[in-house]
Amino acid sequence: MFVNALLLFLVQPMFAKLLLPRFGGSPAVWTTCMLFFQSALLAGYAYSHSVVKLRKPWAQAITHLAVIALPILTLPIALSTTAAAATAHPIASVLQLSAISVGAPFFALATSAPLLQRWFAATQHRAPVDPYFLYAASNVGSFASLVLYPAMIEPALALSTQTHVWAFGYSAAVVLTMACAVVMWRRAPGEVSVTQQSTDADIDRVTWRRRARWIALAFVPSSLMLGVTAYLSTDVAAVPLLWVVPLALYLITFVVTFSSYSPRAVSLYNRYFPLVLVYLTWELVSETRLPLPALAATHLVAFFVIAMLCHGFLAADRPPSSHLTDFYLSLAIGGALGGVFNTLLAPLLFKSVLEYPLALACGVVVLTFKRDSPPLRSRPRWWVEPLLAAALTIIALKWPGTGIRTAVIAWALLAGAGLVSFSVSRQRRRFGVCVLLILGLYAVIGGRGFVNVADASRTFFGTYRVIADPQHPSFTLFHGTTIHGRQNIGSDEPLTYYHRDSPIAQIFTTRPAPMTSVGAVGLGTGTLAAYAMPGQQWTFYEIDPEVERIARDTRYFTHLATCGSRCRVVIGDARLSLQQRSDVHDVIVLDAFSSDSIPIHLLTREAVTLYLSRLSEDGALAIHISNNHLDLRPVVAGVMRDLGLAGRVQFQDNPASLDSGKYGSHWAVLARTEAALGVLAMDKRWQHLQPGTNRTWTDDFSNIWSVIQWRH
Secondary structure, three states, X not given: OHHHHHHHHHHHHHHHHHHHHHHOOOOHHHHHHHHHHHHHHHHHHHHHHHHOOOOOHXXXXXXXXXXXXXXXXXXXXXOOOOOOOOOOOHHHHHHHHHHHHHHHHHHHHHOHHHHHHHHHHHHOOOOOOOOOHHHHHHHHHHHHHHHHHHHHHHHHOOHHHHHHHHHHHHHHHHHHHHHHHHHHHHHOOOOOOHHHHHHHHHHOOOOHHHHHHHHHHXXXXXXXXXXXXXXXXXXXXXXXXXXXXXXXXXXXXXXXXXXXXXXXXXXXXXXXXXXXXXXXXXXXXXXXXXXXXXXXXXXXXXHHHHHHHHHHHHHHOOOOHHHHHHHHHHHHHHHHHHHHHXXXXXXHHOOOOOHHHHHHHHHHHHXXXXXXXXXXXXXXXXXXXXXXXHHHHHHHHHOXXXXXXXXXXXXXXXXXHHHHHHOOOOOHHHHHHHHHHHHHHHHHHOOOOOOEEEEEEEEOOEEEEEEEEXXXXXXXXXXXXXXXXXXXXXXXXXXXXXXXXXXXHHHHHHOOOXXXXXXXEOOOOXXXXXXXXXXXXXXEEEOOXXXXXXXXXXXXXOHHXXXXXXXXXXXXXXXXXXXXXXXXXXXXXXXXXXXXXXOHHHOOXXXXXXXXXXXXXXXXXXXXXXXXXXXXXXXXXXXXXXXXXXXXXXEOOOOOOOOOOEOOOEEEEEXXXXXXXXXXXXXXXXXXXXXXXXXXXXXXXXOHHHHEOOOO
16 A cells, blocks of 8 residues: 555656646646546546445455556656647546546556555454545545655656656556456455445444545545645746645545544644634735745645545444545545535636635634534624624725835734634534634635736636736736736836846847847736837747737737737747747747746756757847746756856846836847857846856656755
8 A cells, every 4th residue: 555655646746747838837747637636536436336345255365466467568657749739628638638647547547545445354254444545545645645755755756757756656556556466366355245234334334424524525625735835936937846836735634533542633733723824824914925835834834724624524433444545535535525616616606816825714713613512602693703703804904005104004904804703613513614704705806805806817828917006097807816017007118027138138139130039938018018129029938828918918018019020929838839830039038937937848958958049150048947936047057057048147137217118137148159149248236147066957857956046
């Protein structure tokens, strides 16, 4: 069980990383992969539930050995080339690729946890034992894989090597499972009679209401895990390091709650649950921005506490071994529903990422409205505190004005709402109503009430909001939480990271004439089109058609309209589009972001080699490497060193006031020779890129550990 679980959770980040380049590096790749993995797990548990109904032990053994051995023929794992394009139906494409490429071995491994526990219980029929402790052992294997992958495997092994090592491990798992099947075959009773099954079923009856409770308790941690993962990876990077941390915490809760330490652990976390929940609610509703460690810690701790309580209540309510597979099937249904809600329903139902606070609200309902908690009306005037918390929240979210003073007032009012909620934390239903009202008002009002959302949409590649600012008449495009362009009403002047004194402006104004062709990877609001000159042809490579729709909406942004026929947009992943086209550009601007995250596959040695093949002999490659959490200079410098290029980098600080719409930014520029850099080579604002000793990033290798900025 340990080896099966180890392999099961090693393949998840490994395969998702294989998929990333084909889908533009979108953080939604991981969420969609998790939907597939949870669905495959559900199918595996349903299979186990069916197999154990076979009355002959030899029939169970032979059936399962065939199921687990046949996938060896599909190894090592490799991506199929038959799936649809990423921009057509990305979710369907990810699911299709997953099913074809990794579906068979993943399904076979997914059957192990319930089936081997049931076999173990059968071999101990003369001296029955509780087999659920093996579930803790299984999750130890899962947790070990999630520690090993980002800490040791990803930094040391290329993806192609990882797939071959995994194939060897799968073969070992097949041999071990065969040994378990032989032991079960020899030691289990020859046949389980119908009478015995009926007697076991009557010991602890499983009703549909009880199954529904199991499903709900499994749904909440699953949905929260995906929500926390998306929250972190969207603003940092879509990489396995940030995927596996919430998943590892998720597994730890299973390890603890299905062990003998469960009652003490659940009691401890139940005591601190109100405090953690109140602080997380305040942070979400106030929309405060903290440094990465503090921000991540808050959300991960809250998720861990809620998951611990949900899984603790599940473990306490587990049935005898005769209903073991039924129990695990209910858990798998709850986990799969979490994936369906976050991956399929949420993008259709919501224009913003509301699934995270909604999953949190579901957790509040499940944990505060338990059967053993006193009803609301058991206390007189139970509605006073919820009403006060709601009033303070409305005032905070509707408080007029902007700036630090207004933000402090709003934070203080929300803190007051949190304190009111915490004051009734011993009365869990009352406390739950307070928190639910705060979260509900936040979802309805939409954060700080003065934000005027002119347009909102959501796709596989992220959430988009066009914000109108009446004080400085302008429209700003937000992708997730990051500004992707701003334009003042009635003006074509470039703003944000592309203003006239920005590093990218310096690159354009210092390039020697003639410059006839420019390629830009990433469109945003089309601000760079403001630099298009007569006689030039500009090509924007953009993966999401929704971004082009927004950029061409002249109610908000006019840069593309002003540029006219000189600017064209090519929809699709930039690397694939550049590979398929024969255009040669004098300058290529790499400015692709998913919220604050730069798709890693656009920064690898192979990617830069492709850019060079589409660059004129004296052309320049400008790379926008601004990031709140990652220092990407070593990545660019490593590629520069390997390809023998010349390079410079400039970090421009934010101006004293951001009201002008001009922001600082971080840019690197590469060229084949020093001469091709032009006057930038002598400009003191542009510093030499200094390659380090770190291994160069390639399509087959990347190491996020080496570039994280833990302080900024």
